[in-house]
Amino acid sequence: MSKRLFVKGNEAVAMAAIEAGCRYYFGYPITPQSDIPEYLSRELPRLGGEFIQAESEIASINMLLGASATGVRAMTSSSSPGISLKQEGISYMAGSELPGVIVNISRSGPGLGGIDASQADYFQAVKGGGHGGYHIIVLAPSSVQEMYDLTLLAFDLADIYRMPAMILADSVVGQMKEALVPHGRPDTLLPAKDWVVRGKGDGEQRVVKSLYLGDGELEAHNWKLHAKYRELKEKEERWEEFETEDAELVIAAFGSTARIAKTAIMMAREAGLKVGLLRPITLFPFPERAFAALTQRCKRILDVELNTGQMIEDVRLSIARDADVFFYGRPPGAGSLPTPEELLEQIRKYC
Amino acid sequence: MQQVFKRPVSLKDVQTHFCPGCHHGTIHRLVAEALDEYGVQQRTIGVASVGCSVFLYGYFDIDVVEAPHGRAAAVATGVKRARPDSFVFTYQGDGDLAAIGTAEIIHAANRGEDICVIFVNNTTYGMTGGQMAPTTLVGQKTSTSPYGRNQSKDGAPIRMAELLAQLKGVAFSARVAVNSPKNLMDAKKQIKKAFRYQVEGKGFSFIEALSACPTNWGMNPLQANERVGSEMTDYFKLGVFKNVENL
Ligand SMILES: Cc1ncc(C[n+]2csc(CCOP(=O)(O)OP(=O)(O)O)c2C)c(N)n1
Ligand code: SF4
Numbered sequence: 001m002s003k004r005l006f007v008k009g010n011e012a013v014a015m016a017a018i019e020a021g022c023r024y025y026f027g028y029p030i031t032p033q034s035d036i037p038e039y040l041s042r043e044l045p046r047l048g049g050e051f052i053q054a055e056s057e058i059a060s061i062n063m064l065l066g067a068s069a070t071g072v073r074a075m076t077s078s079s080s081p082g083i084s085l086k087q088e089g090i091s092y093m094a095g096s097e098l099p100g101v102i103v104n105i106s107r108s109g110p111g112l113g114g115i116d117a118s119q120a121d122y123f124q125a126v127k128g129g130g131h132g133g134y135h136i137i138v139l140a141p142s143s144v145q146e147m148y149d150l151t152l153l154a155f156d157l158a159d160i161y162r163m164p165a166m167i168l169a170d171s172v173v174g175q176m177k178e179a180l181v182p183h184g185r186p187d188t189l190l191p192a193k194d195w196v197v198r199g200k201g202d203g204e205q206r207v208v209k210s211l212y213l214g215d216g217e218l219e220a221h222n223w224k225l226h227a228k229y230r231e232l233k234e235k236e237e238r239w240e241e242f243e244t245e246d247a248e249l250v251i252a253a254f255g256s257t258a259r260i261a262k263t264a265i266m267m268a269r270e271a272g273l274k275v276g277l278l279r280p281i282t283l284f285p286f287p288e289r290a291f292a293a294l295t296q297r298c299k300r301i302l303d304v305e306l307n308t309g310q311m312i313e314d315v316r317l318s319i320a321r322d323a324d325v326f327f328y329g330r331p332p333g334a335g336s337l338p339t340p341e342e343l344l345e346q347i348r349k350y351c
Numbered sequence: 352m353q354q355v356f357k358r359p360v361s362l363k364d365v366q367t368h369f370c371p372g373c374h375h376g377t378i379h380r381l382v383a384e385a386l387d388e389y390g391v392q393q394r395t396i397g398v399a400s401v402g403c404s405v406f407l408y409g410y411f412d413i414d415v416v417e418a419p420h421g422r423a424a425a426v427a428t429g430v431k432r433a434r435p436d437s438f439v440f441t442y443q444g445d446g447d448l449a450a451i452g453t454a455e456i457i458h459a460a461n462r463g464e465d466i467c468v469i470f471v472n473n474t475t476y477g478m479t480g481g482q483m484a485p486t487t488l489v490g491q492k493t494s495t496s497p498y499g500r501n502q503s504k505d506g507a508p509i510r511m512a513e514l515l516a517q518l519k520g521v522a523f524s525a526r527v528a529v530n531s532p533k534n535l536m537d538a539k540k541q542i543k544k545a546f547r548y549q550v551e552g553k554g555f556s557f558i559e560a561l562s563a564c565p566t567n568w569g570m571n572p573l574q575a576n577e578r579v580g581s582e583m584t585d586y587f588k589l590g591v592f593k594n595v596e597n598l
Contacts, residue, residue, distance in 0.1 A: 024429070024432060024433055026429065050432040050433070052428065052432065052462075054425070054458070055454050055455070055457075055458035056454055058422065058425070058454070058455075059422070059425040059428075059454065059455050059458065060425075062418065062419065062422040062425035062426045062429065062455070063425050063426070063428050063429035063432070064429060065416075065418070065419075065422075065426055065429060066398070066416060066418075066425070066426035066427060066428060066429025066430040066431075066433070067429035067430065067432060067433040068429070069416045069426075069429075069430060070396070070429075070430055070433040070434045070437075071433075072433045072434075074429070074433065088419055089419060089422070092418075092419045096417070197396045197414035197415070197416055197430070198396075198414065198434065198437070199393055199394030199395055199396060199413075199414055199434075199437050199438070200392075200393055200395075200412070200413060200414050201393045201394070202393065205408065205412055205413065205414060205415075206414045206415075207408040207414070207415045207416075207417070208415070208416045208417065209399075209408070209415070209416075209417035210417065211405060211417060
C-alpha cells in the first residue's frame, strides 16, 4: 500500500476514515469540506456501510451519537457554522463518553463570515464548544499526509479514551493537493467496547446516557471525565519542532499557518536569523511541556494565527515565566492569509 | 389456577415516578407488551427523549440510548443503520417531537427509517411545568398561555399523525388513546401492528398516544382522563391515517 497518490487533504481524511474501519458517515453539505461527503457517499455503500445526507448538522451529529453508541466507528464532517450546530450533540457525546470523529474544515466568521481559511474556531474546539464543561481531543494537521495520519489517530484516541475527537483544519489543508502515502492503521491496542448498546440478550441492561441525578453522581462523573483529560495531557501531547535547537525566536503556529511559517523561517535562516517553529499537533491536549521546555532556553515566542489571538492564551499558560510572547494574527477573510514575506517582516521585528 | 394478568418481562418490577393519573405508565406497559409479543426485548435498543419519559431505562429492561431533547429520531437513525438487526423505537413527548424535534422526525419518517416512534401527546410540556406545547388546544390555558392558546398568534395545534401520514416513507401512522378499556384495547392492537411492521422490515411506523397530564392540567386523575375522551379526541381524532398494507 505504499503507492504515492496526489490527492486533496479532504480526500485524505475520507480515505483514512475508511482505512480506520469507519463505515458510517452522517453529514450536511457545506463548503469547504464537501469533498469528504462526496467521497464517502461513493465509497461507503460499496463497502457495506451507510452514508446519510442528513437534514441538518444537528441531525448528523445525533446520528453519529446513535451509531457510536452501538460500538461502530463513525464520523461526521462540517465547517464552522455547521460545527456550531453540532455543539449540543458533541456535549452529549462527551457526557455520554461516546467516541466518534468530527472533522471541522473551518471557515471564517463570525456568522456566515466567509469561506476562507480560518483558525477562529480554536477556542470553540479546545475549550469545549458546547455547554457543561468538557473537552474533546483536537488534532491539527498541516499537510495532506497528516490529514490522513491524524484521522487514523483520531479514531484510535476516540476509542481509547471514549470521547469525541476532532480534526481541526481549514481550506488550505483541506483543498490543497499534495503527495500522500496511504498506509494501514497502526496496530494500537484498543480497549474492548463492553459498554455499547446491542440489545441486552441474556445479559445485563446497558444504558448510554449523560443524565445523572443521584446525589453526588454527576460530580463523580465530572471528575471521571477530568481524569481522562489529565491522562491525555500526560500521554498524548504531540508537536513538531523545526530548527529550534539554536533558535532565539520561535514561532508558535498550527495547521495552515505553520506551513507558511516554515517557509518564512527558511527565508530567515538564509538571512542568518536564528528562528524556529514549534507546531502543536494536538491542540487538546495542548503541548504544554514542549513550550515549557523550549522556553527554558529560548525566551521569545512569536505566536501566529489566522484570528485575533486564541491559541496564544494556551501558549502564555505554558511558557517559562521569563519568556515573552508576541503576536501576529490576521482575522480570517478573503485576502488575509499572510505571505511568507509578511511573516519574515514580523520575524525581523523580534530578532 | 391460571394466571391471566402479569407484568410484561420487558418491564422492570419497580415503581414509576409518574404522577397519579398520568398515562405515561399505561403507554409504557403497552409498549412492553408489544416487545414481549414479538419476542424482541433481547435485541431492542430504545431511544429515550427529554421529558417526563426520560427515565425509560429505569422502567424497561432493555438497552437504551438517551437522546438530546428532540433528537431521538436522528439518534435512532444512527442506531438502526449501524445495527439493522436490532429492534429500535423512540419514545417522545409532544414538546420533544413536535416542536424542537420537528425536523428530525419529519426527515426520519421521510427516509422511511425502519424504526417505531411512540409519540406521547399530552398537550403540554409536562416535565418543565406545563408550558404551551405545539399540541396545546386552542383556548387551553397553560403556564405560558395564561389567556389560553390564541390561534392567530400561536397557531393551531399540530396533528402529527395526519401530517406524517402524508410522507411516502411512512408505513403506518395511527392515533390512539388509553382513557377507556375500549381505547386501550385498540391502542394495544395498533402498537403491536406498528411493531410488527418493523419486525417485518416494512419501514417507519408512528403511534401518537393521547395522554393525560393531570398535574399540569390542574385536574384530578378522573377529570384528566375524561378530558382525553372529550376535548382532546374531538380535535385529535383517533384512527389509522396510513397503513401500507391497505394501499
Ligand atoms: C435544548 C433543551 N431545551 C429545553 C429543555 C427543557 N425541557 C426539558 S423537557 C422539555 C419538554 C417536555 O415536554 P414533552 O416533550 O411534551 O414531554 P412530557 O414531559 O410532557 O412528557 C423541555 C422544554 C431541554 N432539556 N433541552
Ligand atoms: S407532569 Fe404530567 S406527564 Fe409528567 S409525570 Fe406528571 S402527569 Fe405525567
